Amino acid sequence: MRELQIGRVYRHFKGDYYLVEGVANDSETGAPFVIYRKLYGDGGLWLRPLEMFLSKVDQEKYPDCPQEYRFELQEIPSKAGH
Template identity: 40%
Template structure:
């Protein structure tokens, strides 16, 4: 497993940027979750979350490698450390 992501700005492979706050522990399963904020307005997240919701993604999924146009790339890549 890769090291946990450091706080900072990450670019998703689809092009949008997110600020990683840190890694949290799921209270029921102990699964590590990456907490991050969208750095763009999210209009369809629902009223309870507002336009800049905090997301939680399993660490393993955050660190996934995806295939785009035949090339394997990281799902998220660090572009600026906090």
């Protein structure tokens, strides 16, 4: 399984960008969930199972999707040169 990077920006396969805020565990099952923030609109917080966040795009359902994974880490260079 791929490793999640906290504090980094990911692109959803449908095109929007999200900032991963952290990981929380379900109080009943202990299952890990990714907490992430929309980088558009109201900047709302969202929650998704870690396994689903890191999963591959369903190519049968989305055959024209060029992205391999549901969310892909983005390398964003610093404008200030850091």
